[in-house]
Amino acid sequence: MKRSRSSFLALVAPAFVVYTAFMLVPLIASLGLSFYEWSGYGAKNFVGARNFLRLFSDANYSTRFWNALGNNTYFFVITMLIQNVTALVLAVLLERGLKGSNLFRTIFFAPSTISVVIVGYLWLLIYNPIWGALNKVLGLIGINMKNFAWLGNEGTALTAVAVANAWQYIGIPMMLFISGINTIPEEQYEAVSVDGGGEWHKFCYVTLPNLKPILFIVSTMTFVGNFSSFEIIYAMEGTLGAPNYATDTLGTFFYRTAFGARTGSPPEMGMGAAIAAVMTLIIGVGVVAWLRFNAAGRDD
Amino acid sequence: MRRTRLRLSDLLIYLVLGIMALIVVAPIFLMLMTSLKGNLQFMKQPLALPDGIHLEGYISVFTEHNFLRYVGNSLFVTLISLSVSLVFSVLLAYALSRYRGKWVTRLYFYFLMGMIIPIRLGVLFLNDLLNRMGLLDSLWGLVCIYTAMSIPFAMFILTGYIKMVPAEIDESATIDGCGTGRIITHIILPLIRPAIATVAIYNFMPIWNDVYFPLVFIFDQSKKTFMLHVTMFFGQYSKDYNLIFSALSFAALVSLIFYAFGSKQLIKGLTAGALKG
Numbered sequence: 001m002k003r004s005r006s007s008f009l010a011l012v013a014p015a016f017v018v019y020t021a022f023m024l025v026p027l028i029a030s031l032g033l034s035f036y037e038w039s040g041y042g043a044k045n046f047v048g049a050r051n052f053l054r055l056f057s058d059a060n061y062s063t064r065f066w067n068a069l070g071n072n073t074y075f076f077v078i079t080m081l082i083q084n085v086t087a088l089v090l091a092v093l094l095e096r097g098l099k100g101s102n103l104f105r106t107i108f109f110a111p112s113t114i115s116v117v118i119v120g121y122l123w124l125l126i127y128n129p130i131w132g133a134l135n136k137v138l139g140l141i142g143i144n145m146k147n148f149a150w151l152g153n154e155g156t157a158l159t160a161v162a163v164a165n166a167w168q169y170i171g172i173p174m175m176l177f178i179s180g181i182n183t184i185p186e187e188q189y190e191a192v193s194v195d196g197g198g199e200w201h202k203f204c205y206v207t208l209p210n211l212k213p214i215l216f217i218v219s220t221m222t223f224v225g226n227f228s229s230f231e232i233i234y235a236m237e238g239t240l241g242a243p244n245y246a247t248d249t250l251g252t253f254f255y256r257t258a259f260g261a262r263t264g265s266p267p268e269m270g271m272g273a274a275i276a277a278v279m280t281l282i283i284g285v286g287v288v289a290w291l292r293f294n295a296a297g298r299d300d
Numbered sequence: 301m302r303r304t305r306l307r308l309s310d311l312l313i314y315l316v317l318g319i320m321a322l323i324v325v326a327p328i329f330l331m332l333m334t335s336l337k338g339n340l341q342f343m344k345q346p347l348a349l350p351d352g353i354h355l356e357g358y359i360s361v362f363t364e365h366n367f368l369r370y371v372g373n374s375l376f377v378t379l380i381s382l383s384v385s386l387v388f389s390v391l392l393a394y395a396l397s398r399y400r401g402k403w404v405t406r407l408y409f410y411f412l413m414g415m416i417i418p419i420r421l422g423v424l425f426l427n428d429l430l431n432r433m434g435l436l437d438s439l440w441g442l443v444c445i446y447t448a449m450s451i452p453f454a455m456f457i458l459t460g461y462i463k464m465v466p467a468e469i470d471e472s473a474t475i476d477g478c479g480t481g482r483i484i485t486h487i488i489l490p491l492i493r494p495a496i497a498t499v500a501i502y503n504f505m506p507i508w509n510d511v512y513f514p515l516v517f518i519f520d521q522s523k524k525t526f527m528l529h530v531t532m533f534f535g536q537y538s539k540d541y542n543l544i545f546s547a548l549s550f551a552a553l554v555s556l557i558f559y560a561f562g563s564k565q566l567i568k569g570l571t572a573g574a575l576k577g
Binding site: 220 | 309313389407508548
């Protein structure tokens with residue numbers, strides 16, 4: 001059957017225009033804005049690479065920048081360990097065909113459907129040093145943490161936020177792991193059984209190697225998600241990443257710099273754009289890796 | 301796997317799953333309990349069951365604080381973005397699954413990229429763009445962003461499904477005199493209804509739950525979306541626990557009830573289509 005080029009274009013055009021105009025163009029054009037200085041209103045002054053120089057060397061910005069980058073990295077590592085490892089364990093346990101597995105799966109996924117800010121506020125209550133459920137429950141099992149402020153202590157704040165975040169999103173990697181386990185042929189497990197291997201062997205020699213692609217997708221998604229996170233920190237620790245910037249990440253640093261007027265300091269859109277450009281570069285690594293992976297999958 | 305009796309290892313698995321379920325459910329349960337508790341009891345016994353049903357918070361949320369108005373704003377934005385993105389994505393997915401060539405593959409990846417790129421990285425230029433279009437501080441500005449944001453996932457799932465519909469069906473319809481439009485509405489759409497449901501449920505959540513773009517682009521009190529309203533509400537009344545947890549519970553319940561109805565379709569769609577190109 002002959003298909004005309006013009007009808008192809010007509011079918012693609014609406015989605016192409018909206019997606020390009022409101023997603024791809026803003027992404028690229030925002031990079032260009034990092035070479036200007038302006039407050040969001042009035043004229044833009046071209047300043048070359050000055051915003052980047054200031055970001056990396058002016059102590060007012062560089063201290064915050066490196067701190068935020070470090071916090072983002074820590075947030076990512078903790079999420080990988082807490083959220084994704086637990087998700088993998090749950091997926092393996094749920095795929096053993098036990099009764100009630102579907103119900104458990106539905107429960108574990110439920111928090112990911114609630115808004116991030118709601119989850120943030122809910123955990124704010126749980127971590128409350130005086131009324132919070134966490135300290136009460138710890139007290140009941142004999143660990144005395146009375147009046148300890150998990151979110152107010154520089155040593156524990158970021159981990160506490162990461163735990164709340166992991167609590168919410170555990171269901172998403174779990175679901176991806178489940179879909180991966182579903183595609184593993186039963187014969188591979190039988191082969192291990194024949195050789196006398198136990199459950200642990202099955203996990204190490206069949207499940208884990210087969211899940212490599214999913215592990216890759218989950219890690220990329222976690223990476224991109226964590227390096228662009230904002231709301232959970234905004235809800236639990238404010239735009240300043242309290243206490244004393246212990247939970248300040250690139251997302252909150254960017255928001256403060258670009259839209260400063262709403263947090264007291266003047267907006268510096270150019271500097272904000274420079275921070276966003278660095279974020280885009282970091283996240284871009286993840287996006288490219290993910291795309292290459294998808295391209296490889298399509299050639300099969 | 302068929303089992304005749306419960307083994308010790310199964311009991312251990314149930315124990316782990318049960319503890320995990322408790323960790324997931326307890327905070328939500330606590331939130332609902334707190335919303336029904338008077339403030340006085342909350343201070344004294346934060347973990348106890350409510351000594352009576354205090355609905356004052358809920359009543360105040362709907363009467364004094366006008367929550368339904370903001371629910372209306374959010375519904376407006378969500379439903380329009382979802383419908384427009386679905387229509388555009390069905391056309392796009394049909395083209396991408398029925399045509400061949402290097403440009404078709406390139407376009408596929410061009411749209412696929414959007415599934416993982418956070419659209420917020422372009423927020424500064426979007427600010428400029430919406431301003432020039434007169435859509436800053438407008439719900440229509442949000443509609444534009446959310447429509448663009450929803451297309452990649454919709455394209456991904458719908459292309460996968462339409463590819464499974466044999467092209468011979470369209471061909472015989474063409475011979476019978478059907479145009480492309482009729483083929484899509486009369487043949488393709490009825491066949492991919494489950495995929496459309498999966499996409500609608502999946503894309504509903506990030507739009508309905510978003511706070512970022514309303515926070516940056518909406519200033520007028522009357523145009524706040526529901527989640528932005530809840531966010532500001534929390535800042536204002538954070539000491540009135542009964543009121544604040546009524547607001548949070550209501551907001552969470554809307555999502556959870558929606559999920560309870562859609563979860564079967566969503567989980568089926570996600571676990572089946574997650575890796576298909």
